[in-house]
Amino acid sequence: MKRVFSGIQPTGTLHLGNYLGAIKQWVELQNKVDESIFCIVDLHAITVSRDPKLSDQILNVAAWYLACGVDLSKSKIFVQSMRPEHTELAWILNCFSTMGELGRMTQYKEKSEGKRDAVSVGLFDYPILMAADILLYQATDVPVGDDQKQHVELARDLAIRLNNKYQGVFTVPEPIIRDDVQRIKGLDDPEKKMAKSASSEYNYIAFSDSAEIIRKKISRAVTDSGSEIVVRDDKPAMTNLLNIFSGISGRNIKSLETDFRGVGYGDFKKALAEEIILFLEPKQSRFKEIIADKDKLRKILINGAESVEPIAQKTLAKVKSKIGLGI
Numbered sequence: 519m520k521r522v523f524s525g526i527q528p529t530g531t532l533h534l535g536n537y538l539g540a541i542k543q544w545v546e547l548q549n550k551v552d553e554s555i556f557c558i559v560d561l562h563a564i565t566v567s568r569d570p571k572l573s574d575q576i577l578n579v580a581a582w583y584l585a586c587g588v589d590l591s592k593s594k595i596f597v598q599s600m601r602p603e604h605t606e607l608a609w610i611l612n613c614f615s616t617m618g619e620l621g622r623m624t625q626y627k628e629k630s631e632g633k634r635d636a637v638s639v640g641l642f643d644y645p646i647l648m649a650a651d652i653l654l655y656q657a658t659d660v661p662v663g664d665d666q667k668q669h670v671e672l673a674r675d676l677a678i679r680l681n682n683k684y685q686g687v688f689t690v691p692e693p694i695i696r697d698d699v700q701r702i703k704g705l706d707d708p709e710k711k712m713a714k715s716a717s718s719e720y721n722y723i724a725f726s727d728s729a730e731i732i733r734k735k736i737s738r739a740v741t742d743s744g745s746e747i748v749v750r751d752d753k754p755a756m757t758n759l760l761n762i763f764s765g766i767s768g769r770n771i772k773s774l775e776t777d778f779r780g781v782g783y784g785d786f787k788k789a790l791a792e793e794i795i796l797f798l799e800p801k802q803s804r805f806k807e808i809i810a811d812k813d814k815l816r817k818i819l820i821n822g823a824e825s826v827e828p829i830a831q832k833t834l835a836k837v838k839s840k841i842g843l844g845i
């Protein structure tokens with residue numbers, strides 16, 4: 519039995535990095551496994567900022583999941599805070615984790631650098647909540663970007679730790695990190711991941727960007743010195759643009775390199791911008807239809823939360839009884 523679990527935070531707008539790094543694989547995986555569950559992790563979102571429009575963002579992310587091809591006949595989608603078992607299991611897992619192992623998490627170290635005393639306890643505890651998300655559903659496979667690998671490994675360590683003590687409480691999950699899906703980098707800085715939290719909107723292509731904005735952003739994207747359009751270690755910017763081109767068009771890098779041999783950066787960028795527009799337009803119109811009926815979308819999310827309840831309850835009841843909580 520293979521069960522996939524993954525999630526995205528409802529902060530800012532979704533962008534091509536989210537699609538190529540996550541949603542694209544989800545849509546492929548949902549056809550290959552027994553069950554897939556895709557969560558909108560709003561409790562993770564509040565570890566860094568409390569956005570007054572969080573509920574709108576949650577609905578937007580849900581609508582984008584569906585617009586990008588998450589299929590409700592194969593997959594379940596739901597909002598993390600609508601299932602109380604996540605925070606309950608997170609508390610229990612807290613008591614089996616050490617300050618040392620959480621303090622070693624790269625994402626925490628980066629996000630808290632220079633302000634350790636000022637970041638929230640939630641930011642520190644974030645990986646435990648993520649472990650709870652995964653272990654609650656006895657997920658076998660967790661598709662994530664490579665920046666989340668360490669967190670999935672913590673979930674594995676905790677599963678093994680509790681299984682050693684209590685036997686058979688958790689399925690030990692595997693991270694799925696596809697190396698053909700490169701981590702998509704910022705358009706303005708190809709050394710860093712494309713991020714909705716970036717300081718400039720020229721960092722990313724949002725799902726909702728208009729054709730005009732896409733053309734502008736791609737034309738301003740950083741390039742490498744020289745003129746070759748190739749994937750190579752000393753060409754981080756072109757590598758990133760080619761990865762984007764390949765990821766959305768389904769064409770392999772080699773054939774793109776051949777086609778664009780001798781072509782100038784300007785013309786390559788024009789072709790890339792048109793490819794992105796072609797790719798996003800049908801998704802944008804589906805998104806508009808879905809978001810126009812918020813009541814229907816809310817119903818989908820309520821049904822989703824109800825449909826995962828039995829799995830979550832079963833795991834939590836098992837864990838509590840093995841530990842001896844309650845009577």
Ligand code: TRP
Pocket residue numbers: 523524525526527559562647648651652660661662666669
């Ligand atoms: N931390 C993940 C990220 O930022 C999101 C996430 C939360 C997640 N819970 C999860 C991903 C469980 C996979 C499984 O990308």
